[in-house]
Amino acid sequence: MTEAIKETQFKFPGQIDFYKGKVRDVYIFEKELVVVASDRISAFDVVLPRAIPYKGQVLNQIAAKFLAATADLVPNWVESVPDPNVTIGKRCVPFKVEMVVRGYLAGHAAREYKLGKRMLCGVSLPEGLKENDKLPTPIITPTTKADAGHDEDISREEILRQGIVSTKDYEKLEAYTLALFQRGQEMADEKGLILVDTKYEFGKHEGEIYLIDEIHTPDSSRYFYKEGYSENQAKGLPQKQLSKEFVRQWLIAGGFQGKDGQQIPEMTDDIVESISDRYIELFEKITGETFVKADTKNIENRIETAILNQLT
Known part of the structure; x- marks a missing residue:
């Protein structure tokens, strides 16, 4: 299976805090946020046990495209996108x-x-x-x-x-x-x-x-x-x-809707790969662009290096 980003645990110069969301890791600085879009996937307010290769890249790049395309209407927080899985921007309240x-x-x-x-x-x-x-x-x-x-x-x-x-x-x-x-x-x-x-x-x-x-x-x-x-x-x-409704439907078919006592169906390699393929399909349909898979060898090193280069 292709390597996926389950979580990151970086320590950056000037970093003052860290927040782990359902699917994103947020590194907090005095005036900036560094947001890493992980490959974690959630449904029914539950983070599923396996990460989905390229999911974070898909969401980060779709968001970057639409934020850029609407910047004439509304100012947004983005300052740079130094890596396919990373956005750096203004720290807003x-x-x-x-x-x-x-x-x-x-x-x-x-x-x-x-x-x-x-x-x-x-x-x-x-x-x-x-x-x-x-x-x-x-x-x-x-x-x-x-x-x-x-x-x-x-x-x-x-x-x-x-x-x-x-x-x-x-x-x-x-x-x-x-x-x-x-x-x-x-x-x-x-x-x-x-x-x-x-x-x-x-x-x-x-x-x-x-x-x-x-x-x-x-x-x-x-x-x-x-x-x-x-x-x-x-x-x-x-x-x-x-939408990601197909993930929810797969879970429902397996008897899981996030309620107490319910078990998440087994996420086999085939299931993980099929979800990854669907996210890539979503990217291409929504953007009209061909998805270019980022290098997933030493994926955490790639991300950390990109962030450090941008911060210095």
């Missing part, structure tokens, strides 16, 4: 909300709608919608940004009432979110895709708001294939998705 934006009734929104709810995060939904129908206009359905555990739905009104974000800043976050989503939908359309929903995270650096984290990746977004969408809707058929 994150807002404690994630800006989830939806153009279609899918996923969590569809599940809530099926339960009879017509209000989602303070936004009213019209009657008569079917799962995966296009919404009249895109809606923002924020969630809290939990330090641990699950994020929770929250309304605009509650965010402002609790003072989680100031009115002035929140209005800017809304405007940025809708502009980014429109650009993302336009770019997806060019590739024969529909950007269904996604999430954005923002932070502040020296008083300015910046777009942070990854954007428009298959881990943070849901895509449908444009071809066949209308026909599938008319017939009440599921939509063909471009």
Whole structure:
């Protein structure tokens, strides 16, 4: 099997802290962050036992492409991408909300709608919608940004009432979110895709708001294939998705949904390789570019060297 990055444990000059996320290793400096996109994979809020070769590279490079393509709309945190798995950028103080934006009734929104709810995060939904129908206009359905555990739905009104974000800043976050989503939908359309929903995270650096984290990746977004969408809707058929939903479906088929007492199915070499192949396929479909596999021999040395060269 190709070597994969399960975790990194570097020590850099000037480093003041380290944070290990579900899939990323974050090296914290006074004014900068060095983010290593590992090959760890999570589903149902659980990190799976085996890493997926090239997954980190796929997500890091998709995010880099879309951050560069939206920099004219919203300033973002990125300063350099010195390695296929690494992004270095401004150290921002994150807002404690994630800006989830939806153009279609899918996923969590569809599940809530099926339960009879017509209000989602303070936004009213019209009657008569079917799962995966296009919404009249895109809606923002924020969630809290939990330090641990699950994020929770929250309304605009509650965010402002609790003072989680100031009115002035929140209005800017809304405007940025809708502009980014429109650009993302336009770019997806060019590739024969529909950007269904996604999430954005923002932070502040020296008083300015910046777009942070990854954007428009298959881990943070849901895509449908444009071809066949209308026909599938008319017939009440599921939509063909471009996301990591295939990983969740494999786990569900193996009896795992992240609940107590459930066991993760065995991740054989064949399963790991098939997931890796699917991520590469996602990259090529979303970007329209051929994926170039980075050298995975002495992969940690490669990453550490790239970071050190950039920091000095």
